[in-house]
Protein backbone atom coordinates (compact mmCIF):
# COMPACT_ATOMS: atom_id res chain seq x y z
CA UNK A 1 0.00 0.00 0.00
CA UNK A 2 1.34 3.45 -0.85
CA UNK A 3 1.01 5.91 1.99
CA UNK A 4 0.31 9.55 1.23
CA UNK A 5 3.41 11.74 1.43
CA UNK A 6 1.88 15.11 0.65
CA UNK A 7 0.96 16.23 4.19
CA UNK A 8 3.72 18.38 5.70
CA UNK A 9 5.71 16.76 8.51
CA UNK A 10 4.18 17.23 11.98
CA UNK A 11 4.84 15.66 15.35
CA UNK A 12 4.53 11.88 15.29
CA UNK A 13 2.38 10.26 17.95
CA UNK A 14 0.86 6.89 18.74
CA UNK A 15 -2.90 6.68 18.20
CA UNK A 16 -5.40 3.93 18.97
CA UNK A 17 -8.07 3.58 16.31
CA UNK A 18 -11.53 2.98 17.72
CA UNK A 19 -13.81 2.94 14.71
CA UNK A 20 -14.19 3.94 11.04
CA UNK A 21 -15.80 7.33 10.38
CA UNK A 22 -18.48 8.05 7.80
CA UNK A 23 -15.88 8.97 5.15
CA UNK A 24 -13.93 5.74 5.58
CA UNK A 25 -11.08 7.03 7.78
CA UNK A 26 -10.01 5.39 11.03
CA UNK A 27 -10.94 7.51 14.06
CA UNK A 28 -8.88 7.80 17.25
CA UNK A 29 -10.67 9.34 20.21
CA UNK A 30 -8.21 11.60 22.04
CA UNK A 31 -8.60 14.07 24.93
CA UNK A 32 -8.58 16.85 22.28
CA UNK A 33 -11.36 15.18 20.31
CA UNK A 34 -11.52 12.71 17.40
CA UNK A 35 -8.53 12.43 15.05
CA UNK A 36 -9.08 10.98 11.56
CA UNK A 37 -6.37 8.67 10.26
CA UNK A 38 -6.96 7.36 6.72
CA UNK A 39 -5.92 3.78 5.84
CA UNK A 40 -6.26 2.47 9.40
CA UNK A 41 -8.70 0.01 11.00
CA UNK A 42 -10.55 -0.36 14.32
CA UNK A 43 -8.40 -1.92 17.03
CA UNK A 44 -5.11 -0.84 15.43
CA UNK A 45 -2.35 1.06 17.18
CA UNK A 46 -0.63 3.33 14.69
CA UNK A 47 2.06 5.92 14.47
CA UNK A 48 0.78 9.04 12.76
CA UNK A 49 1.72 12.63 12.04
CA UNK A 50 -1.01 14.73 13.49
CA UNK A 51 -2.31 18.08 12.34
CA UNK A 52 -5.38 19.23 14.26
CA UNK A 53 -8.08 16.60 13.76
CA UNK A 54 -6.34 14.83 10.86
CA UNK A 55 -3.29 12.62 10.81
CA UNK A 56 -1.11 10.92 8.22
CA UNK A 57 -0.39 7.26 8.79
CA UNK A 58 3.34 6.65 9.29
CA UNK A 59 3.31 3.03 10.48
CA UNK A 60 0.85 0.43 11.70
CA UNK A 61 2.29 -0.71 15.04
CA UNK A 62 -0.36 -3.31 15.87
CA UNK A 63 -2.31 -4.38 12.78
CA UNK A 64 -5.90 -5.56 12.97
CA UNK A 65 -6.68 -9.20 12.14
CA UNK A 66 -9.20 -7.70 9.68
CA UNK A 67 -6.45 -6.02 7.62
CA UNK A 68 -6.12 -7.52 4.12
CA UNK A 69 -3.96 -6.88 1.07
CA UNK A 70 -5.45 -4.13 -1.17
CA UNK A 71 -6.36 -5.18 -4.71
CA UNK A 72 -4.84 -2.11 -6.36
CA UNK A 73 -1.26 -0.89 -6.45
CA UNK A 74 -2.44 2.74 -6.37
CA UNK A 75 -4.46 2.24 -3.19
CA UNK A 76 -3.49 4.73 -0.51
CA UNK A 77 -2.51 7.44 -2.97
CA UNK A 78 -5.47 7.42 -5.37
CA UNK A 79 -8.59 8.97 -3.87
CA UNK A 80 -10.99 6.59 -5.64
CA UNK A 81 -11.02 3.96 -2.88
CA UNK A 82 -10.87 4.33 0.90
CA UNK A 83 -11.20 0.79 2.22
CA UNK A 84 -9.51 -1.88 0.14
CA UNK A 85 -7.53 -2.92 3.22
CA UNK A 86 -10.54 -4.14 5.24
CA UNK A 87 -12.01 -7.68 5.24
CA UNK A 88 -15.42 -7.84 3.59
CA UNK A 89 -17.58 -8.87 6.59
CA UNK A 90 -16.65 -5.92 8.88
CA UNK A 91 -16.61 -3.58 5.86
CA UNK A 92 -20.17 -4.60 4.93
CA UNK A 93 -21.37 -4.29 8.53
CA UNK A 94 -19.85 -0.76 8.70
CA UNK A 95 -21.54 0.26 5.46
CA UNK A 96 -24.93 -0.91 6.68
CA UNK A 97 -24.28 0.98 9.91
CA UNK A 98 -23.84 4.23 7.92
CA UNK A 99 -27.52 3.91 7.00
CA UNK A 100 -28.64 2.85 10.49
CA UNK A 101 -26.73 5.78 11.98
CA UNK A 102 -28.09 8.39 9.55
CA UNK A 103 -31.67 7.26 10.23
CA UNK A 104 -31.13 7.29 14.01
CA UNK A 105 -29.68 10.82 13.89
CA UNK A 106 -32.77 12.03 12.04
CA UNK A 107 -35.02 10.25 14.55
CA UNK A 108 -36.33 7.85 11.89
CA UNK A 109 -37.15 4.31 12.99
CA UNK A 110 -37.07 1.57 10.39
CA UNK A 111 -35.78 -1.97 9.94
CA UNK A 112 -32.56 -1.93 7.91
CA UNK A 113 -31.84 -5.08 5.88
CA UNK A 114 -28.32 -6.49 5.48
CA UNK A 115 -26.19 -4.73 2.85
CA UNK A 116 -26.66 -6.13 -0.66
CA UNK A 117 -23.28 -6.37 -2.44
CA UNK A 118 -23.69 -5.01 -5.99
CA UNK A 119 -20.22 -4.42 -7.38
CA UNK A 120 -20.75 -7.25 -9.90
CA UNK A 121 -18.28 -7.00 -12.75
CA UNK A 122 -17.27 -3.51 -11.66
CA UNK A 123 -17.95 0.14 -12.44
CA UNK A 124 -19.17 0.82 -15.93
CA UNK A 125 -18.80 4.57 -15.73
CA UNK A 126 -15.71 6.57 -14.78
CA UNK A 127 -14.58 10.17 -14.94
CA UNK A 128 -10.84 10.41 -15.52
CA UNK A 129 -9.17 13.72 -14.82
CA UNK A 130 -6.27 14.95 -16.90
CA UNK A 131 -3.91 17.70 -15.78
CA UNK A 132 -0.87 18.90 -17.66
CA UNK A 133 1.83 21.32 -16.67
CA UNK A 134 1.67 23.00 -20.08
CA UNK A 135 5.30 22.19 -20.82
CA UNK A 136 6.71 23.52 -17.55
CA UNK A 137 7.15 20.24 -15.66
CA UNK A 138 9.85 20.13 -13.01
CA UNK A 139 12.77 17.87 -13.92
CA UNK A 140 11.93 14.18 -13.54
CA UNK A 141 8.16 14.77 -13.46
CA UNK A 142 5.75 13.80 -16.21
CA UNK A 143 4.13 16.59 -18.18
CA UNK A 144 0.73 15.00 -17.96
CA UNK A 145 -1.27 13.01 -15.40
CA UNK A 146 -4.42 11.08 -16.28
CA UNK A 147 -6.30 9.27 -13.54
CA UNK A 148 -8.31 10.03 -10.43
CA UNK A 149 -7.90 12.79 -7.83
CA UNK A 150 -5.60 11.88 -4.97
CA UNK A 151 -6.92 11.29 -1.48
CA UNK A 152 -8.13 14.60 0.00
CA UNK A 153 -6.25 16.39 -2.78
CA UNK A 154 -6.83 17.94 -6.19
CA UNK A 155 -3.56 16.52 -7.52
CA UNK A 156 -4.17 13.81 -10.13
CA UNK A 157 -2.73 10.38 -9.52
CA UNK A 158 -1.64 9.07 -12.92
CA UNK A 159 -2.87 5.50 -13.43
CA UNK A 160 -2.69 2.97 -16.23
CA UNK A 161 -5.12 0.45 -14.73
CA UNK A 162 -7.95 0.31 -12.20
CA UNK A 163 -9.16 -3.07 -10.91
CA UNK A 164 -12.60 -1.82 -9.91
CA UNK A 165 -13.61 -0.94 -13.48
CA UNK A 166 -15.85 -3.34 -15.42
CA UNK A 167 -14.30 -5.25 -18.33
CA UNK A 168 -16.55 -3.14 -20.58
CA UNK A 169 -14.26 -0.19 -19.80
CA UNK A 170 -11.16 -2.02 -21.04
CA UNK A 171 -9.28 0.37 -23.27
CA UNK A 172 -10.96 3.44 -21.74
CA UNK A 173 -7.89 4.63 -19.87
CA UNK A 174 -5.66 4.18 -22.89
CA UNK A 175 -8.05 6.22 -25.03
CA UNK A 176 -8.31 8.88 -22.29
CA UNK A 177 -4.51 9.16 -22.14
CA UNK A 178 -4.36 9.65 -25.90
CA UNK A 179 -7.05 12.32 -25.84
CA UNK A 180 -5.27 14.09 -22.97
CA UNK A 181 -1.91 13.88 -24.74
CA UNK A 182 -3.36 15.37 -27.89
CA UNK A 183 -4.97 18.24 -25.93
CA UNK A 184 -2.01 18.70 -23.53
CA UNK A 185 -0.56 21.74 -25.37
CA UNK A 186 -3.73 23.66 -24.40
CA UNK A 187 -2.80 23.15 -20.71
CA UNK A 188 -6.48 22.89 -19.74
CA UNK A 189 -7.74 20.61 -16.93
CA UNK A 190 -9.90 17.94 -18.58
CA UNK A 191 -12.65 15.69 -17.27
CA UNK A 192 -13.08 12.65 -19.48
CA UNK A 193 -16.23 10.66 -18.74
CA UNK A 194 -16.35 7.18 -20.18
CA UNK A 195 -19.33 4.82 -20.04
CA UNK A 196 -19.30 1.18 -21.08
CA UNK A 197 -22.38 0.64 -23.24
CA UNK A 198 -23.59 -2.42 -25.17
CA UNK A 199 -22.24 -0.94 -28.39
CA UNK A 200 -18.87 0.18 -27.05
CA UNK A 201 -17.29 3.03 -25.12
CA UNK A 202 -19.08 6.37 -24.94
CA UNK A 203 -16.66 9.19 -24.14
CA UNK A 204 -17.44 12.83 -23.32
CA UNK A 205 -14.50 15.24 -22.98
CA UNK A 206 -15.00 18.40 -20.93
CA UNK A 207 -12.79 21.36 -20.11
CA UNK A 208 -10.91 21.85 -23.37
CA UNK A 209 -12.77 25.03 -24.36
CA UNK A 210 -13.40 25.74 -28.07
CA UNK A 211 -11.17 23.67 -30.38
CA UNK A 212 -9.71 24.43 -33.79
CA UNK A 213 -10.88 22.09 -36.58
CA UNK A 214 -7.53 20.23 -36.72
CA UNK A 215 -7.83 19.27 -33.06
CA UNK A 216 -11.43 18.13 -33.52
CA UNK A 217 -10.21 16.02 -36.45
CA UNK A 218 -7.43 14.58 -34.27
CA UNK A 219 -10.03 13.72 -31.60
CA UNK A 220 -12.12 11.95 -34.23
CA UNK A 221 -9.05 10.01 -35.32
CA UNK A 222 -8.44 8.83 -31.74
CA UNK A 223 -12.11 7.83 -31.43
CA UNK A 224 -11.83 5.82 -34.65
CA UNK A 225 -8.54 4.17 -33.69
CA UNK A 226 -10.00 3.07 -30.33
CA UNK A 227 -13.28 2.04 -31.92
CA UNK A 228 -15.27 4.21 -29.47
CA UNK A 229 -19.03 3.97 -29.99
CA UNK A 230 -19.17 7.75 -29.68
CA UNK A 231 -16.95 10.67 -28.77
CA UNK A 232 -18.48 13.98 -27.72
CA UNK A 233 -16.97 17.20 -26.46
CA UNK A 234 -19.13 19.04 -23.94
CA UNK A 235 -21.97 16.93 -25.30
CA UNK A 236 -21.30 17.96 -28.91
CA UNK A 237 -20.77 15.11 -31.32
CA UNK A 238 -17.23 14.57 -32.61
CA UNK A 239 -17.64 11.03 -33.98
CA UNK A 240 -20.25 8.29 -33.70
CA UNK A 241 -19.56 4.77 -34.91
CA UNK A 242 -22.67 3.34 -33.21
CA UNK A 243 -25.31 4.92 -30.96
CA UNK A 244 -24.32 4.09 -27.34
CA UNK A 245 -27.10 1.76 -26.21
CA UNK A 246 -28.15 0.40 -22.84
CA UNK A 247 -31.00 -2.08 -22.31
CA UNK A 248 -33.47 -1.27 -19.54
CA UNK A 249 -36.18 -3.89 -19.22
CA UNK A 250 -37.51 -4.42 -22.74
CA UNK A 251 -36.40 -1.03 -24.01
CA UNK A 252 -33.05 0.06 -25.41
CA UNK A 253 -31.98 3.59 -24.53
CA UNK A 254 -29.59 5.71 -26.57
CA UNK A 255 -27.67 7.55 -23.87
CA UNK A 256 -27.44 11.32 -24.18
CA UNK A 257 -23.79 12.44 -23.82
CA UNK A 258 -22.54 12.48 -20.22
CA UNK A 259 -25.71 10.77 -18.94
CA UNK A 260 -26.24 9.53 -15.43
CA UNK A 261 -26.22 5.75 -15.22
CA UNK A 262 -26.11 3.64 -12.04
CA UNK A 263 -22.44 2.88 -11.36
CA UNK A 264 -22.58 -0.88 -11.90
CA UNK A 265 -24.89 -3.08 -13.97
CA UNK A 266 -25.48 -5.24 -10.90
CA UNK A 267 -26.30 -2.17 -8.80
CA UNK A 268 -28.87 -1.08 -11.36
CA UNK A 269 -30.43 -4.55 -11.45
CA UNK A 270 -30.58 -4.76 -7.64
CA UNK A 271 -32.07 -1.28 -7.21
CA UNK A 272 -34.59 -1.87 -10.01
CA UNK A 273 -35.62 -5.23 -8.50
CA UNK A 274 -36.15 -3.62 -5.07
CA UNK A 275 -38.19 -0.79 -6.62
CA UNK A 276 -40.23 -3.23 -8.74
CA UNK A 277 -40.95 -5.45 -5.77
CA UNK A 278 -42.07 -2.47 -3.66
CA UNK A 279 -44.25 -0.95 -6.39
CA UNK A 280 -45.99 -4.33 -6.84
CA UNK A 281 -49.33 -4.06 -8.60
CA UNK A 282 -49.68 -0.27 -8.50
CA UNK A 283 -51.21 0.72 -11.83
CA UNK A 284 -50.22 4.39 -12.08
CA UNK A 285 -46.69 5.27 -11.08
CA UNK A 286 -44.68 8.51 -11.05
CA UNK A 287 -40.91 8.13 -11.42
CA UNK A 288 -39.33 11.32 -10.08
CA UNK A 289 -35.68 12.12 -10.92
CA UNK A 290 -36.07 9.40 -13.54
CA UNK A 291 -32.82 9.89 -15.48
CA UNK A 292 -32.99 7.95 -18.74
CA UNK A 293 -35.51 5.49 -17.30
CA UNK A 294 -33.72 2.96 -15.09
CA UNK A 295 -36.94 2.40 -13.13
CA UNK A 296 -39.59 3.88 -15.44
CA UNK A 297 -38.79 1.59 -18.37
CA UNK A 298 -38.95 -1.53 -16.23
CA UNK A 299 -42.07 -0.43 -14.33
CA UNK A 300 -43.80 0.27 -17.67
CA UNK A 301 -44.01 -3.48 -18.23
CA UNK A 302 -46.89 -3.50 -15.72
CA UNK A 303 -47.92 0.09 -14.94
CA UNK A 304 -48.62 3.40 -16.67
CA UNK A 305 -45.62 5.57 -15.83
CA UNK A 306 -45.09 9.32 -15.76
CA UNK A 307 -41.40 10.24 -15.61
CA UNK A 308 -40.08 13.59 -14.37
CA UNK A 309 -36.49 14.74 -14.55
CA UNK A 310 -34.62 18.04 -15.01
CA UNK A 311 -32.53 16.89 -17.97
CA UNK A 312 -34.52 17.35 -21.19
CA UNK A 313 -32.19 15.06 -23.21
CA UNK A 314 -32.65 12.30 -20.60
CA UNK A 315 -36.46 12.57 -20.76
CA UNK A 316 -36.33 12.62 -24.55
CA UNK A 317 -34.16 9.48 -24.61
CA UNK A 318 -36.48 7.74 -22.14
CA UNK A 319 -39.66 8.44 -24.09
CA UNK A 320 -38.00 7.61 -27.41
CA UNK A 321 -36.83 4.26 -26.02
CA UNK A 322 -40.46 3.19 -25.45
CA UNK A 323 -41.51 3.70 -29.08
CA UNK A 324 -42.41 0.51 -30.87
CA UNK A 325 -41.60 -1.69 -27.86
CA UNK A 326 -44.23 -4.40 -27.49
CA UNK A 327 -45.75 -4.99 -24.07
CA UNK A 328 -45.12 -1.61 -22.49
CA UNK A 329 -47.89 0.42 -20.89
CA UNK A 330 -48.02 4.13 -21.77
CA UNK A 331 -45.05 6.21 -20.59
CA UNK A 332 -45.02 10.01 -20.49
CA UNK A 333 -42.08 12.26 -19.70
CA UNK A 334 -41.72 15.83 -18.52
CA UNK A 335 -38.50 17.81 -18.13
CA UNK A 336 -39.05 19.57 -14.82
CA UNK A 337 -36.91 20.97 -12.03
CA UNK A 338 -38.28 19.14 -9.01
CA UNK A 339 -36.34 21.28 -6.54
CA UNK A 340 -38.12 24.41 -7.73
CA UNK A 341 -41.33 22.85 -9.02
CA UNK A 342 -42.03 19.65 -7.09
CA UNK A 343 -45.20 17.74 -7.98
CA UNK A 344 -48.02 19.17 -5.87
CA UNK A 345 -50.59 17.11 -3.92
CA UNK A 346 -53.21 17.81 -6.61
CA UNK A 347 -50.89 16.37 -9.30
CA UNK A 348 -49.85 13.50 -7.05
CA UNK A 349 -53.51 12.42 -6.82
CA UNK A 350 -53.06 10.76 -10.20
CA UNK A 351 -50.70 8.09 -8.82
CA UNK A 352 -50.93 4.90 -6.77
CA UNK A 353 -47.20 4.89 -6.21
CA UNK A 354 -44.33 7.39 -6.46
CA UNK A 355 -40.67 6.49 -6.89
CA UNK A 356 -38.09 9.19 -6.20
CA UNK A 357 -34.33 8.93 -6.75
CA UNK A 358 -32.78 12.38 -6.32
CA UNK A 359 -29.13 13.43 -6.54
CA UNK A 360 -27.02 13.64 -3.38
CA UNK A 361 -28.82 16.80 -2.14
CA UNK A 362 -32.00 14.75 -1.66
CA UNK A 363 -35.54 15.86 -2.45
CA UNK A 364 -36.64 18.07 0.42
CA UNK A 365 -39.14 20.18 -1.54
CA UNK A 366 -40.68 17.08 -3.14
CA UNK A 367 -40.78 15.23 0.19
CA UNK A 368 -42.77 18.13 1.67
CA UNK A 369 -45.35 17.85 -1.12
CA UNK A 370 -45.50 14.07 -0.81
CA UNK A 371 -46.05 14.46 2.94
CA UNK A 372 -49.09 16.60 2.14
CA UNK A 373 -50.39 14.13 -0.47
CA UNK A 374 -52.50 11.00 -0.21
CA UNK A 375 -50.27 8.73 -2.34
CA UNK A 376 -50.45 5.34 -0.59
CA UNK A 377 -46.95 4.14 -1.53
CA UNK A 378 -43.67 6.02 -1.90
CA UNK A 379 -40.38 4.34 -2.78
CA UNK A 380 -37.25 6.36 -2.09
CA UNK A 381 -33.93 5.52 -3.73
CA UNK A 382 -30.90 7.41 -2.52
CA UNK A 383 -27.13 7.67 -2.76
CA UNK A 384 -26.88 9.67 0.46
CA UNK A 385 -28.25 8.22 3.71
CA UNK A 386 -28.10 11.61 5.46
CA UNK A 387 -30.32 13.50 3.01
CA UNK A 388 -32.52 10.41 2.66
CA UNK A 389 -33.01 10.35 6.44
CA UNK A 390 -33.91 14.06 6.41
CA UNK A 391 -36.49 13.49 3.64
CA UNK A 392 -37.77 10.34 5.37
CA UNK A 393 -38.39 12.34 8.55
CA UNK A 394 -40.53 14.75 6.50
CA UNK A 395 -42.57 11.87 5.07
CA UNK A 396 -43.04 10.36 8.53
CA UNK A 397 -44.32 13.69 9.83
CA UNK A 398 -46.85 13.58 6.98
CA UNK A 399 -48.15 10.21 8.20
CA UNK A 400 -46.04 7.69 6.27
CA UNK A 401 -44.45 4.63 7.87
CA UNK A 402 -40.98 3.61 6.68
CA UNK A 403 -41.48 -0.14 6.26
CA UNK A 404 -38.00 -1.20 5.25
CA UNK A 405 -34.66 0.16 4.12
CA UNK A 406 -32.26 -1.93 2.02
CA UNK A 407 -28.67 -0.70 1.61
CA UNK A 408 -27.00 -1.57 -1.69
CA UNK A 409 -23.24 -1.48 -2.28
CA UNK A 410 -22.28 -0.63 -5.84
CA UNK A 411 -19.39 1.64 -4.80
CA UNK A 412 -17.19 -1.11 -3.39
CA UNK A 413 -14.26 0.08 -1.19
CA UNK A 414 -15.71 3.60 -0.89
CA UNK A 415 -17.79 5.33 1.78
CA UNK A 416 -20.74 5.69 -0.66
CA UNK A 417 -23.82 3.59 -0.15
CA UNK A 418 -27.14 3.45 -2.01
CA UNK A 419 -30.43 2.46 -0.48
CA UNK A 420 -34.07 1.79 -1.22
CA UNK A 421 -36.72 2.74 1.36
CA UNK A 422 -40.40 1.80 1.20
CA UNK A 423 -42.97 4.19 2.71
CA UNK A 424 -46.67 3.50 3.09
CA UNK A 425 -49.62 5.36 4.51
Ligand SMILES: C[S@@+](CC[C@H](N)C(=O)[O-])C[C@H]1O[C@@H](n2cnc3c(N)ncnc32)[C@H](O)[C@@H]1O
Pocket residue numbers: 260261262289290291292293294295308309310311314336337338339340357358359360383
Ligand atom coordinates in the same frame (compact mmCIF):
# COMPACT_ATOMS: atom_id res chain seq x y z
C1 LIG B 1 -29.35 9.68 -8.80
S1 LIG B 1 -29.82 10.14 -10.43
C2 LIG B 1 -31.07 8.95 -10.69
C3 LIG B 1 -31.50 8.76 -12.10
C4 LIG B 1 -32.33 7.51 -12.37
N1 LIG B 1 -33.39 7.33 -11.40
C5 LIG B 1 -31.46 6.28 -12.46
O1 LIG B 1 -31.54 5.44 -11.57
O2 LIG B 1 -30.73 6.16 -13.43
C6 LIG B 1 -30.63 11.63 -10.12
C7 LIG B 1 -31.29 12.26 -11.31
O3 LIG B 1 -31.89 13.48 -10.87
C8 LIG B 1 -31.77 14.44 -11.90
N2 LIG B 1 -31.90 15.76 -11.28
C9 LIG B 1 -30.94 16.50 -10.66
N3 LIG B 1 -31.46 17.64 -10.18
C10 LIG B 1 -32.77 17.63 -10.49
C11 LIG B 1 -33.84 18.53 -10.27
N4 LIG B 1 -33.65 19.68 -9.61
N5 LIG B 1 -35.06 18.20 -10.73
C12 LIG B 1 -35.27 17.05 -11.38
N6 LIG B 1 -34.30 16.15 -11.64
C13 LIG B 1 -33.06 16.43 -11.18
C14 LIG B 1 -30.42 14.15 -12.51
O4 LIG B 1 -30.36 14.66 -13.83
C15 LIG B 1 -30.37 12.62 -12.45
O5 LIG B 1 -30.88 12.05 -13.63
